[in-house]
Amino acid sequence: MGDNFDVIVVGAGLAGASAALRLAQGKANVLLIERGDEPGAKNLSGGILWGHDLDRLLPNWREEMPLERHIVSKRFGFLTRDRALSFEYEDAAWSKPPYNAHSVLRARTDAWLAKKAEEAGATVISQVPVEKLNIENGKVHGVVQGGEVVGAPVTIICDGTNSRTTLGTFIRPPQRLSEHHTELGIKEVFKLSKEEIDGRFHVAPGSGRAQEWVLSNLPDGIMAGGFLYTNADTISLGIIVNIASLKSQKMVSHDIIERFKSHPAIAPYLAGAEMVEYGAKLIADGQASAPAYLWGDGFMVCGDAAGFVFSNGILIQGMNYAIRSGILAAETALETLPKKDFSSAALGAYGQRLEAGHILSDFRKFRKVGKVKWNPRIYKNYPSVMTETFHEMMTERGQPKAHTGEIVKRTVKQGKVGRLRMLRDLYAAYKEL
Ligand SMILES: Cc1cc2nc3c(=O)[nH]c(=O)nc-3n(C[C@H](O)[C@H](O)[C@H](O)COP(=O)(O)OP(=O)(O)OC[C@H]3O[C@@H](n4cnc5c(N)ncnc54)[C@H](O)[C@@H]3O)c2cc1C
Structure with missing residues (x-):
């Protein structure tokens, strides 16, 4: 069991690059391996970065990292065939350093972090x-590349959602x-x-x-959301579609994104803009692996590979968990290296760090969020009820006026969703989101 390195990190996304940087800062001999042409080349995010975890790695990251724009407002809304209803949260504090969040393009940020x-x-x-x-005697000891073993007592697995390296091993939970x-x-x-973007x-x-x-x-039946983010001199637009709902209908994802882009509330933002990049990726949100699969003899799993993506329909956060879990795995490895104990028990300190760092508790707390977010009525019934209600309230046709209560009663009836069912859905949202 020869060792070429102290630690091998698989995958140079934000989790892997953060882990490798923290290990190098701690003077460990670390190898970071990326399959793409360069770090970031294969990575895709919406992407809004809540990056305060980077403070622990690089105090001046906000000045140095290739960030696009700092986000000053967040809008959430519903698009029906030709109507849009939304609310926007704007916060003056978000316009001032240290800022709340930034838009990023991963090809730039990941390459920068790996360079660091x-x-x-x-x-x-x-x-x-x-x-x-x-894998030797049930323990992970580095990786196999080109038929040869590259050995290390600790391997940190950061190869993303559909983690290929753990597939078919004891590390990948059944029905992950x-x-x-x-x-x-x-x-x-x-x-x-x-x-143009400013305007x-x-x-x-x-x-x-x-x-x-x-x-x-x-x-009917397709459940999807769309996002639109401003970068420095580009716009990121995309969709997130529930796979089971897509399979149940005869519609390809390309048609969904076209409908989003051509909606009257969205199309004006894109007028005359040229598409320069396209990408697709799986998201396994809210499916954090059970602790038994997050560390073991000679290994730890971070970021998307561990299922650390949170999304409640209003926001999606995976980059922050990727960075934080990468740092926590690296700090665990730095602690165990001098003791030369790389057993599951010793690396269990990673689990304690994930707990203390609120990662495991967040995913436990929000484990039912998917049930609320992927409720078909949110996509089929409620948007039409809400937009019809506003349409009735906002349109003047010289007809007798109706009280808001009457309008809502009528639109709820038209929306074919019982009031009891609606109250139950509201309660579930109140409880789980
Ligand atoms: C459409 C979309 C929108 C999103 N929006 C947001 C957002 O706005 N904000 C947010 O915080 N999160 C967002 N996310 C989630 C976020 O992108 C992920 O949570 C984050 O990228 C996870 O980082 P990671 O380092 O764990 O994995 P990844 O970024 O997937 O990195 C994995 C790396 O491993 C490499 N790799 C894979 N297999 C191998 C191998 N066998 N050998 C070597 N290298 C390998 C890959 O090339 C890649 O570089 C979004 C995701 C999607 C798909």
Whole structure:
């Protein structure tokens, strides 16, 4: 069991690059392996980064990292065939350092973070897809590449949602991905000048807005949401579709994104913009692996590979958990290296850190959020009830006026959803979101 490195990190996304940087800062001999042409080349996020975990790695990251815009408002709404209803939260504090969140393009941020790891002393190699983990006597000991073992007493697995390296091993929980709670994310990036973006989204230079929409302009049964984020001189637009609902209908994901883009409330933002990037990726939100699969003899699992993605329909957060779990795994490895104990019991300190760092507790607390978010009535019935109610309240036709209560009674009846059912859904949202 020869050791080429102290620690091998598989995958240079935000989880892997954070782990490698923290290990290099702690003077460990670390190898970071990425399958893409370079770190970030294969990564996709909406993407709004809540990056305060980076404070622990690089205090000046906000000045140095290639960030797009700081987000000053968040809009959430519903799109029916030709109507839109939304609310927007704007906060003056978000316009001031240290800011709440930033829009990012992963090809830039991930490459930058991996470079920081390299500068700190990590060995970073790209264009190398790890074939499999090297498992000896039930323990992970590095990886197998090109038929040869690259050994290390600790391997940190950060290879994303559908973690190929853990597939078919004892590390991957049975039925790790449920299609009912797995989503397909598709994103397109459009080029637009900075000035056009400032004007169209009514933002000051450097500021940006984030929008998320429930798509109710799709065939019955399909459950999907859309997002629209401003970058420095591009716009990120995408959809997130529930896989089980997509399979049940005869519609391809391309048609869903086209309907989102051509909606009257969205199309003006894109007028004349040229698409410059396209990508698709799976999201297994709220499906954090059970502790038994997060660490063991010689290994720890971080980020998407561990299922650490949270989404409640209004926001999606995975990058923050990826960074935090990567740092926590690295700190666990730094603690165990001098003791030369890489057993499951010793690496169990990672579990304690995940608990103390609120990762496990967050996913426990919100484990039922998928049931609320993927309630078909949110996509089929409620948007039409709400937009019809506002339509009735806002349209003047010289007809007798009705009290709001009468309007709501009528639109709820038209929306074919019983009042009791609606109250139950509201209670579930109140309890689980
Ligand atoms: C459409 C969409 C929108 C999203 N929006 C947001 C958002 O706005 N905010 C947010 O916080 N999160 C968002 N997320 C979630 C976020 O993207 C992920 O949670 C985050 O990328 C996880 O980081 P990671 O490092 O764990 O995994 P990844 O970013 O997936 O990185 C995994 C890395 O491992 C590499 N790899 C894979 N297999 C191998 C192998 N065999 N050998 C070597 N390397 C390998 C990959 O190439 C990749 O670089 C979004 C996701 C999607 C799909």
